[in-house]
Each structure stands twice: as C-alpha cells, then as structure tokens.
Amino acid sequence: MTLERLAVVGAGSMGAQIAQQAALGGIDVTLQDTSAEQLEKAAESNRGHLMRRVEKGKLAEGDAKAALGRVRMTTDLAEAARDSDFVIEAVFEDLGVKRSIFAELDRIAPANTLLASNSSTMGISKIADATSRPELCVNMHFFYPVLVMDLVEVVRGPNTSDETVERAMAMARAMGRTPVLINKEIDGFIVNRILHAATQEAYRLLDAGVAGFEDIDIAVEKGLNWPMGPFRLGDFSGLDVTYNARRHMFKTTGDERYRPSAQLEAKVKAGKLGRKTGEGWYKYE
Numbered sequence: 576m577t578l579e580r581l582a583v584v585g586a587g588s589m590g591a592q593i594a595q596q597a598a599l600g601g602i603d604v605t606l607q608d609t610s611a612e613q614l615e616k617a618a619e620s621n622r623g624h625l626m627r628r629v630e631k632g633k634l635a636e637g638d639a640k641a642a643l644g645r646v647r648m649t650t651d652l653a654e655a656a657r658d659s660d661f662v663i664e665a666v667f668e669d670l671g672v673k674r675s676i677f678a679e680l681d682r683i684a685p686a687n688t689l690l691a692s693n694s695s696t697m698g699i700s701k702i703a704d705a706t707s708r709p710e711l712c713v714n715m716h717f718f719y720p721v722l723v724m725d726l727v728e729v730v731r732g733p734n735t736s737d738e739t740v741e742r743a744m745a746m747a748r749a750m751g752r753t754p755v756l757i758n759k760e761i762d763g764f765i766v767n768r769i770l771h772a773a774t775q776e777a778y779r780l781l782d783a784g785v786a787g788f789e790d791i792d793i794a795v796e797k798g799l800n801w802p803m804g805p806f807r808l809g810d811f812s813g814l815d816v817t818y819n820a821r822r823h824m825f826k827t828t829g830d831e832r833y834r835p836s837a838q839l840e841a842k843v844k845a846g847k848l849g850r851k852t853g854e855g856w857y858k859y860e
C-alpha cells in the first residue's frame with residue numbers, strides 16, 4: 576500500500592505530535608500553523624522527545640533524524656493542502672475557526688483528499704457541511720501526549736463513507752496507533768464518557784464527605800489498577816480542562832450527573848489548576 580501524504584493543520588500540543596508520530600511511521604507530513612513561532616516550538620519539542628529516546632537507546636539516531644526530516648513546516652495552508660491526500664486538523668476548539676479551515680481546505684485540496692478533525696467535543700457533522708465533501712470528513716480523536724498514547728477514536732458522522740472510515744483506520748495504523756471505530760456521533764466518544772462517569776462518581780463521593788481525595792485516588796489505583804486516580808489525573812491534565820469538559824457535557828445533555836462539582840469549581844476559580852500552576856488537588860515542586 577502506498578502511504579498517503581499527510582498535512583496536519585495546527586502545531587499546538589496535539590498537532591505537533593500527531594505530525595511527528597506519523598513521520599515515525601514513515602509518512603511524509605506537512606505541518607501548518609498560522610504562527611511561525613508555534614512551528615519553531617513544535618520542531619524543538621519534537622526534536623527533544625526523539626533525542627531523549629535516542630539517549631535511552633529506544634530509537635536509532637538515524638531513524639530519529641529521518642523522522643524529524645519527514646516533517647515539513649509551513650505557515651501557508653494552501654501549500655500544505657495542495658499536495659495532500661489526507662489532512663488532520665488540530666487547531667483551537669472553536670467551531671467557527673474549524674469550519675472556516677474546512678471550507679478553505681475544501682477549495683484547495685485535491686477532490687479525493689480526506690479531511691479529519693481531532694476535535695474532542697465536536698462531531699464531524701458540525702464541521703463537514705462547511706465543505707462540498709461530507710463523505711470524506713471524519714473525526715480522528717488522538718490522546719495527549721500523542722507520542723505516548725496508543726489510541727485513536729475514529730468517529731463517523733451521518734455522511735461519512737465506508738471508504739473514508741477505512742482510510743482513517745488505515746492512517747492510524749500506519750502511524751503505529753490503535754484505532755477503534757465509533758459508529759455514531761456521541762458527546763465524549765468512548766474514553767471521555769467512561770472517564771467522565773468514573774470521575775463524576777469520585778467527585779460525588781468527595782462532595783458527600785464519604786472519603787478524602789487521596790483515599791479515593793488510592794482506592795482506584797490499587798483496587799482497579801488504574802495508573803492514576805481521578806484527582807491525580809485531573810491535576811495532570813489541568814483542572815480547567817476537566818471543569819470545562821463537565822460544563823460542556825452538562826450544557827449539552829442537561830444531565831445532572833455531569834454538573835461540575837462545587838469543590839472542582841472552587842479550585843478552578845482559585846487558579847489551582849494542577850501541575851501547570853504548581854497546585855491543584857496536590858501540591859507540586
């Protein structure tokens with residue numbers, strides 16, 4: 576099978592590593608961002624990750640250099656899309672921005688180019704109708720950090736064709752990632768729904784005074800063998816991320832189960848967002 580040429584739009588925490596992971600799989604990638612500074616940061620960060628693997632003896636130096644060389648950077652969307660068979664969009668979680676990028680990609684990219692979005696919350700049907708090719712549009716939801724996390728949720732919209740689904744699954748595999756197929760657009764897809772359900776229960780236990788957050792984390796880590804309990808994981812991803820995700824789920828479903836916990840809200844309002852601010856549920860050096 577010939578590898579599809581890939582363009583990744585948005586070089587933030589997700590896009591930079593999606594591009595690098597694809598290049599590790601031997602795929603030629605163009606990484607585009609409107610900010611040249613962001614592209615430089617992405618290149619530097621990816622070099623750091625791959626060189627650490629070389630130092631640890633996990634990756635041959637030649638392979639690291641080849642994978643770094645396979646990612647071309649540009650600020651020009653037309654240049655990125657013109658010669659691509661496959662585009663993965665990973666810009667800010669803003670519907671208007673994503674729709675205008677998809678509309679522009681539709682004008683520039685070849686007629687058979689597949690357009691995927693890495694959105695965590697927007698089903699592809701909200702974006703695909705900004706194009707004339709909704710059958711070629713699909714969600715590919717990667718996990719942070721992409722260079723480490725093996726899973727990709729491929730979510731089909733009502734108009735996504737079988738062939739597009741197969742191409743998205745094949746792209747994920749070519750990148751060395753394991754895809755799962757979700758047949759219906761659903762808020763939170765699979766992983767975040769299960770994570771939300773477990774996290775919500777943890778907050779309910781905390782808010783009801785049943786146990787402290789450390790004991791709930793220990794119970795989940797030792798009893799369910801999860802690498803991190805819900806509070807430690809919240810600190811790791813950012814409590815603002817957890818809080819905003821719950822608010823979004825609560826707003827879109829109206830389901831009381833998703834109402835954000837008062838204690839979580841208090842942490843976010845106090846700017847205690849987890850590791851990145853030095854304190855969340857736990858304190859960090």
Ligand SMILES: NC(=O)c1ccc[n+]([C@@H]2O[C@H](COP(=O)([O-])OP(=O)(O)OC[C@H]3O[C@@H](n4cnc5c(N)ncnc54)[C@H](O)[C@@H]3O)[C@@H](O)[C@H]2O)c1
Pocket residue numbers: 584585586587588589590607608609610613665666667668669672676693694695696716717718719
């Ligand atoms: N961070 C996560 O844990 C995570 C996990 C899964 C999915 N996602 C999804 O991935 C997407 C990106 O998230 P992120 O955390 O990487 O965001 P980020 O803020 O780190 O990066 C967004 C990038 O998009 C660029 N950008 C903005 N407008 C652009 C435009 N018009 N054209 C080109 N580039 C543009 C910005 O310069 C920035 O570099 C979002 O849809 C998010 O829901 C994030």
